[in-house]
Amino acid sequence: MPVSLERDGEVALIVIDHPPVNALSREVRTALVTTLDEALQDASVRAIVLASAGPSFCAGADIREFEASPRPPHLTDIIQRLEDSTKPVVAALQGSVLGGGCELAAGCHYRVAASDVRIGMPEVNLGILPGAGGTQRLPRLIGFDAALGLMLEGKPRRIGDASVQGFADRVVDGDLRAAARGLAAELVEAGSIPRRTGSLPPPEWTPEIFERHSKEARKRRGEPAPEKIVAAVRRAIDMPFADAVAYARADFLALRDTVEATALRYAFFAERQAPKPGPEVPLGTPRPLAGAAVIGAGTMGQGIAIAMLDAGLAVTLVETAEAALARAEERIAAHYEESVAKGRIAATALPSIISRLRTGSTLDVVRDADVVIEAVFEDIAVKREVFAQLDAIAKPGALLATNTSYLDVAEIACFTRRPHDVIGLHFFSPANVMRLLEIVRTDASSPDALATGVALARKLRKVGIVCKGRDGFVGNRMLVQRTRECLFMLEEGASPRDIDAAFTDFGFAMGPLAVSDLAGLDIGWRNSNLRRQLRELGRDCDLLDRVVDMGRLGQKTRAGWYRYDEGSRKPVPDPVVEALLIEHSRARGIERRAVPATEIIERCLFGMVNEAARIVEEGVVSRPSDVDAVWLTGYGFPRHRGGPLFYADRVGLAQVLERIEAFRERFGNAYWSPAPLLERLVVEGRGLTSDTK
Numbered sequence: 001m002p003v004s005l006e007r008d009g010e011v012a013l014i015v016i017d018h019p020p021v022n023a024l025s026r027e028v029r030t031a032l033v034t035t036l037d038e039a040l041q042d043a044s045v046r047a048i049v050l051a052s053a054g055p056s057f058c059a060g061a062d063i064r065e066f067e068a069s070p071r072p073p074h075l076t077d078i079i080q081r082l083e084d085s086t087k088p089v090v091a092a093l094q095g096s097v098l099g100g101g102c103e104l105a106a107g108c109h110y111r112v113a114a115s116d117v118r119i120g121m122p123e124v125n126l127g128i129l130p131g132a133g134g135t136q137r138l139p140r141l142i143g144f145d146a147a148l149g150l151m152l153e154g155k156p157r158r159i160g161d162a163s164v165q166g167f168a169d170r171v172v173d174g175d176l177r178a179a180a181r182g183l184a185a186e187l188v189e190a191g192s193i194p195r196r197t198g199s200l201p202p203p204e205w206t207p208e209i210f211e212r213h214s215k216e217a218r219k220r221r222g223e224p225a226p227e228k229i230v231a232a233v234r235r236a237i238d239m240p241f242a243d244a245v246a247y248a249r250a251d252f253l254a255l256r257d258t259v260e261a262t263a264l265r266y267a268f269f270a271e272r273q274a275p276k277p278g279p280e281v282p283l284g285t286p287r288p289l290a291g292a293a294v295i296g297a298g299t300m301g302q303g304i305a306i307a308m309l310d311a312g313l314a315v316t317l318v319e320t321a322e323a324a325l326a327r328a329e330e331r332i333a334a335h336y337e338e339s340v341a342k343g344r345i346a347a348t349a350l351p352s353i354i355s356r357l358r359t360g361s362t363l364d365v366v367r368d369a370d371v372v373i374e375a376v377f378e379d380i381a382v383k384r385e386v387f388a389q390l391d392a393i394a395k396p397g398a399l400l401a402t403n404t405s406y407l408d409v410a411e412i413a414c415f416t417r418r419p420h421d422v423i424g425l426h427f428f429s430p431a432n433v434m435r436l437l438e439i440v441r442t443d444a445s446s447p448d449a450l451a452t453g454v455a456l457a458r459k460l461r462k463v464g465i466v467c468k469g470r471d472g473f474v475g476n477r478m479l480v481q482r483t484r485e486c487l488f489m490l491e492e493g494a495s496p497r498d499i500d501a502a503f504t505d506f507g508f509a510m511g512p513l514a515v516s517d518l519a520g521l522d523i524g525w526r527n528s529n530l531r532r533q534l535r536e537l538g539r540d541c542d543l544l545d546r547v548v549d550m551g552r553l554g555q556k557t558r559a560g561w562y563r564y565d566e567g568s569r570k571p572v573p574d575p576v577v578e579a580l581l582i583e584h585s586r587a588r589g590i591e592r593r594a595v596p597a598t599e600i601i602e603r604c605l606f607g608m609v610n611e612a613a614r615i616v617e618e619g620v621v622s623r624p625s626d627v628d629a630v631w632l633t634g635y636g637f638p639r640h641r642g643g644p645l646f647y648a649d650r651v652g653l654a655q656v657l658e659r660i661e662a663f664r665e666r667f668g669n670a671y672w673s674p675a676p677l678l679e680r681l682v683v684e685g686r687g688l689t690s691d692t693k
């Protein structure tokens with residue numbers, strides 16, 4: 001039984017036990033009703049404690065059920081029944097208390113929480129709003145401002161956080177159930193009548209609170225949920241409690257079925273499935289992970305070192321140029337000082353973090369490392385030298401990883417006499433922030449080495465996706481398609497702003513050209529083999545070379561595709577670039593034209609989807625949704641669009657193929673020959689991410 005009932009004298013203990021996260025599936029809801037009825041009808045029971053087995057109280061509704069019509073008993077009604085109970089109900093909260101779980105707790109008359117509890121309303125991340133009374137009960141417990149913050153940010157907060165004061169009646173360190181039981185017994189003893197959250201008056205408010213949150217909500221273009229949340233919470237003032245709850249539930253049901261919510265649910269599961277490779281990738285036993293070494297103290301090396309330190313690992317950072325090493329140490333120290341200043345970590349935690357960082361200027365220092373990650377200059381000759389030395393120095397069984405973005409990991413592995421120990425660990429910049437880690441396997445990589453890579457990703461709290469292949473693996477291999485089309489469209493008449501605006505309107509936080517300026521124009525271009533590809537395939541567009549040759553390297557030189565005012569990161573269109581584009585097109589006999597936003601999106605995204613279909617067909621990843629997970633976690637693809645492949649399915653693969661064929665007509669076969677998988681799926685009437693169109 002997912003819910004059990006025990007009696008302890010006059011107190012009934014109802015325990016939800018539904019691993020892994022006590023999600024409120026129909027089975028759980030049904031059992032909750034049965035046990036609750038039993039406890040209510042039993043005259044010997046005078047108070048109820050609602051507790052959970054497992055690490056968490058409850059992660060909310062069972063998201064998997066959202067694809068089908070809701071089936072009773074509904075959570076809203078269960079919570080109401082609980083609240084209406086004439087016997088006091090005390091929730092015993094531990095671990096995560098999220099979404100419907102938080103609403104369930106708010107419907108109890110009292111809450112006792114373990115001190116490590118995290119409460120959150122993550123519904124907004126799924127494109128919905130709290131549908132089981134949370135929009136009405138939460139403000140009554142913690143105030144309008146805090147409740148709106150919780151619901152709009154969707155991030156859990158610690159129970160000790162000042163903003164959620166009022167949620168728990170008691171916070172305890174020791175035996176949680178005993179504490180909850182103790183409170184229940186006190187209530188019985190005192191003959192207390194239940195304190196119903198829904199009967200509390202709405203807390204104090206000012207129009208400013210709602211205006212501020214509305215403004216934030218409106219910023220999330222393309223997402224209907226945030227504004228609905230503000231409106232729903234506002235009804236706590238304007239409407240009787242029961243009516244406001246009913247309204248919110250109706251909104252929840254309507255939002256649940258939107259394309260955005262469907263995409264966000266898909267994204268949730270795609271990210272969780274991606275780190276579990278399919279049967280074609282045997283994983284062995286992970287090796288020890290206590291000590292790591294990072295070779296190369298550039299931006300990437302520093303970011304990787306910080307990610308390791310954040311995860312509690314000891315790291316040795318190796319850099320042969322002493323000045324660069326000193327600079328890296330300073331930057332890492334500055335990073336942590338800033339984290340303390342911003343309140344992200346406690347000042348007291350700092351010495352222990354910094355003590356785990358060692359540095360060295362020769363490779364000898366990696367002798368004892370369990371994992372060595374190379375992040376040196378992207379040049380095969382340099383990699384050869386490093387890996388040959390590592391082979392001689394690293395201890396037997398150490399995992400040897402390269403952070404290359406475009407080079408062939410199999411070739412690098414062969415620079416050692418232990419290619420089975422070599423994998424790619426492709427981090428994304430900034431490496432301590434971006435959640436994606438491409439774990440690149442070669443035919444020689446051993447199952448143990450791969451398992452170690454997967455375990456490391458988990459330890460670093462990254463989404464580690466096992467893939468194989470060359471030419472940029474998954475993400476960058478598709479990115480090249482996008483970059484190419486952007487360059488062609490600039491050549492044909494689009495301005496950088498036209499391209500970026502099409503992307504931000506689509507939902508990206510930044511357009512591709514603004515992103516290139518941020519990353520540095522000299523970076524990706526030099527690494528990718530796009531320039532060679534363009535030349536070989538007959539459209540030698542050297543626009544980017546020309547911009548770089550002008551010394552315009554992006555934000556770092558305050559000029560790239562845009563110009564930047566001193567101290568500002570805001571891209572400003574630059575007449576110099578405009579003149580360059582006009583001159584470039586004229587010299588090549590290209591008559592410039594306005595390129596519509598639809599064309600910009602289609603050429604960029606469908607080019608990527610076509611490449612992704614090849615990636616899937618070649619078995620580079622275990623399943624199509626892994627491609628979407630890569631773009632969601634590494635490239636800022638808008639979550640409410642699900643990812644490039646989910647989006648393509650929504651458009652309809654037949655239409656995507658038709659557009660690709662139309663581009664082939666216009667631009668030739670070199671870039672636009674449809675992927676065989678795409679053609680086959682269209683014939684079969686299937687999608688990339690689902691079996692139906």
Ligand code: T1G
Nearest residue numbers: 021023059060061062063064098099100122130131132272
């Ligand atoms: N429903 C179904 N499955 C869930 C789930 C959920 N709510 N939460 C987690 N899982 C699965 C997940 O897919 C994975 O499965 C396993 O549990 C472990 O998760 C009515 C409408 C709880 C903090 O959005 O934030 O309530 O991959 O790998 O890192 O108004 O999961 O093993 O097969 O993430 O320890 C709102 C989402 C629902 C919570 C645990 N609730 N979950 O993190 O493990 S809507 C959420 C999380 C709602 C009400 C509304 C996290 C976690 P598998 P994991 P973790």
